[in-house]
Amino acid sequence: MRVAADADPHPDPLPQAGEGAIGLRSDGQPLEPAIEAKPVVLEHSRAPEKMAADKVRCEACPVLCQISPGKLGACDRYGNVDGKLARLDTLHLVARPGVDLVAWQAAQEGGWNGSLLSSGDGDAPVFVSGIGSGTTYPDYKPAPFIVASQHEGVDLVTVVTEGIFSYCSFKVKIDTDRYLGPEQATVRHLGEAVGHVSTIEYGSQFLSLGGVHHLTGGSKKEGRVACEMMMALGNKQAVELEIEGGARVVVGADRPPVVDGVEERRMRVGCGSATIGIFAQQWFGHVDEVVVVDDHITGVLSEHQAGKFLDMAPTGIRVRGRKSTPGRYFQVANPGAGWGGTDITDPLSIVEGWDAAHGARPGLRLLMVSTTGEDAAWFVLDEQLVPRPAEMPDAVRRVVARIGENCEPSLCSVLYVAGAGGSLRAGVTENPVALTRSIKSLLVNVTCGGAPVFVWPGGGITVMVDVARMPANSFGSVPTPAIVSPIEFTMRADDYRALGGHMARVQRLGDVLAAGGWRALDAEPGVPWPLAATTARRAP
Numbered sequence: 318m319r320v321a322a323d324a325d326p327h328p329d330p331l332p333q334a335g336e337g338a339i340g341l342r343s344d345g346q347p348l349e350p351a352i353e354a355k356p357v358v359l360e361h362s363r364a365p366e367k368m369a370a371d372k373v374r375c376e377a378c379p380v381l382c383q384i385s386p387g388k389l390g391a392c393d394r395y396g397n398v399d400g401k402l403a404r405l406d407t408l409h410l411v412a413r414p415g416v417d418l419v420a421w422q423a424a425q426e427g428g429w430n431g432s433l434l435s436s437g438d439g440d441a442p443v444f445v446s447g448i449g450s451g452t453t454y455p456d457y458k459p460a461p462f463i464v465a466s467q468h469e470g471v472d473l474v475t476v477v478t479e480g481i482f483s484y485c486s487f488k489v490k491i492d493t494d495r496y497l498g499p500e501q502a503t504v505r506h507l508g509e510a511v512g513h514v515s516t517i518e519y520g521s522q523f524l525s526l527g528g529v530h531h532l533t534g535g536s537k538k539e540g541r542v543a544c545e546m547m548m549a550l551g552n553k554q555a556v557e558l559e560i561e562g563g564a565r566v567v568v569g570a571d572r573p574p575v576v577d578g579v580e581e582r583r584m585r586v587g588c589g590s591a592t593i594g595i596f597a598q599q600w601f602g603h604v605d606e607v608v609v610v611d612d613h614i615t616g617v618l619s620e621h622q623a624g625k626f627l628d629m630a631p632t633g634i635r636v637r638g639r640k641s642t643p644g645r646y647f648q649v650a651n652p653g654a655g656w657g658g659t660d661i662t663d664p665l666s667i668v669e670g671w672d673a674a675h676g677a678r679p680g681l682r683l684l685m686v687s688t689t690g691e692d693a694a695w696f697v698l699d700e701q702l703v704p705r706p707a708e709m710p711d712a713v714r715r716v717v718a719r720i721g722e723n724c725e726p727s728l729c730s731v732l733y734v735a736g737a738g739g740s741l742r743a744g745v746t747e748n749p750v751a752l753t754r755s756i757k758s759l760l761v762n763v764t765c766g767g768a769p770v771f772v773w774p775g776g777g778i779t780v781m782v783d784v785a786r787m788p789a790n791s792f793g794s795v796p797t798p799a800i801v802s803p804i805e806f807t808m809r810a811d812d813y814r815a816l817g818g819h820m821a822r823v824q825r826l827g828d829v830l831a832a833g834g835w836r837a838l839d840a841e842p843g844v845p846w847p848l849a850a851t852t853a854r855r856a857p
C-alpha cells in the first residue's frame with residue numbers, strides 16, 4: 318500500500334542546513350554540540366557564465382545537466398520547476414511492520430504532528446529509504462539525508478543516498494532444466510552484448526548481466542542498452558535475452574522464465590540420480606527398471622545404490638552415455654528442450670539394448686521418466702526383448718505425479734550486486750575506511766531501499782540484494798551510463814560520531830517528515846525492520 322504526502326516534492330537534492338539540522342537525542346539533547354570550523358562548502362557550485370539565467374544546473378551526477386524551465390534533466394529524475402531544481406520522485410519511506418499506514422497518515426494530516434511516538438512506544442514508525450532521496454555523486458558533499466531516529470530506546474543514525482553505480486551487475490538464477498546455452502556464451506539484449514552465461518547450480522542456470530565492462534567498455538550503444546536492461550531488471554520488469562548458441566529467454570524477478578516462447582512451470586526435483594534415490598522405495602514392487610532421464614546425470618534404478626539397497630535384480634539394460642558410477646550416466650544425449658534438459662523426445666533413443674545374459678527377460682516392466690515428471694512412459698519387454706508401450710499402472714502413475722508434486726515452481730531470481738566502497742563513503746564520513754571497517758565489524762547495517770543486503774567478505778563494500786525485496790521502481794539510471802540505486806547505512810548515533818560522521822548534517826526524523834515531499838509504503842513481505850536489525854547487532 319502506498320500513501321502519498323500532500324506536500325510538494327522535495328525542492329532540492331540536499332536538505333537545507335539550519336533549523337532542525339542538528340541531530341537531537343530522544344531526550345532533546347544535541348547529538349553533537351559543536352564541530353570544528355571547516356572550509357565553507359557551497360550548496361551548489363557557481364553556474365557557468367554562459368548558462369542562460371532561466372536554466373538550473375543539476376549537480377547530482379557528472380553529466381551536470383543545464384535544465385530549461387519546465388524541462389527534465391537527461392535522466393528524467395530532476396527538473397526545472399519554477400526556476401528551481403527539483404527531484405521529481407518523492408522520498409520513499411518504508412513503514413515499520415505493524416504500523417497502520419492509513420491511520421498513521423491520517424494522524425499526520427495538516428503536517429507532521431511533531432511526535433515520533435505515534436505508536437506510543439518511541440520507535441520510529443517509518444524508515445527513510447534512499448529511493449527518491451537524491452544524489453551527491455561523486456560525494457564531494459554529505460549524503461542527502463542523514464537521519465536520527467530511535468528503536469527500542471537506542472539513538473540511531475541512518476545515512477541515506479541514491480548511489481550512482483558503474484560497478485554493478487545482476488546475477489540471475491533461472492530455475493530450468495532446459496538448455497539455455499553454453500557456459501561463457503554471450504548474452505544479448507536488443508542485439509547488444511549485455512552479459513554471459515555462468516554456471517548451473519542444481520536445476521538452475523545462472524546468468525551474469527551488466528557490469529562495468531558492458532556499461533563503459535564497449536560501444537556507446539552497448540552501454541546504453543546494457544544500462545536500460547539493468548534498470549528494467551532492477552525494477553522487476555521482464556527482459557528478453559538472446560543467448561549465443563542457445564535459447565531466447567524472458568526473465569524477470571519472481572516471474573517464471575519463458576524459454577523459446579514456452580513458460581517454464583516446474584523446477585526439477587533433483588538430478589536423475591537424486592530422483593532415483595528419493596523415489597526408489599515407492600517404485601519398489603511396481604517396476605523392474607526405472608530410467609530417470611537427465612541432461613547431467615541419468616539414473617538407472619537396478620544399477621543404482623538405491624536399487625542395490627532394495628536387492629533389485631539386474632535387468633541387462635544398456636544405456637548410452639558415459640558411466641560415472643553404478644547407475645549414474647553422464648552425456649546420454651545432447652542438451653536441449655526435450656526430456657530432462659536433453660534434446661531427446663523419444664526416451665528409448667538412449668537405450669542401446671538389452672542383454673539377456675545379464676537379466677533382460679520378456680515381461681520386464683520399464684518406467685522412463687524425466688526429472689520433473691512432466692515426461693513419462695511405460696514399457697514392457699516382449700518376447701524379443703523389445704520394449705513395447707503399455708498402459709502405466711496406477712501405482713506407478715502416482716509416484717510419477719509425486720515427482721511433479723515435489724518440484725518447486727520455476728522462477729527467476731534477480732540479485733543486484735554493487736560496489737559501494739568508493740567515493741560514496743565520503744557522503745557518510747570524512748574518514749571513509751572507518752565506514753568500511755564498521756560494516757565489516759557489523760556495527761553498520763546496510764540496506765537497499767530498506768531491504769537487507771549480503772555484504773561480501775574481503776575488501777571494499779560489495780553488497781548483494783534480492784531486488785524482489787526492494788520497493789517497486791527502486792532503480793534509475795543516468796546517461797554516463799550508470800545505474801542509480803538506493804543505499805542506506807544505519808548505525809548507533811555514538812558509532813556514527815566515532816567513525817567521523819557528518820554530525821552537523823544530522824536531521825531528526827520528525828524534521829524530515831515535517832518538510833513533506835515524501836511517500837510512505839509498506840515493506841515487501843518478510844523484509845526485516847532495518848532499525849531492529851541494527852540494534853540487534855550489539856546489545857545496548
Ligand code: SF4
Binds near residue numbers: 381389390391
Ligand atoms: S543526468 Fe540526471 S542526475 Fe545527472 S545531472 Fe542530469 S538531471 Fe542531474
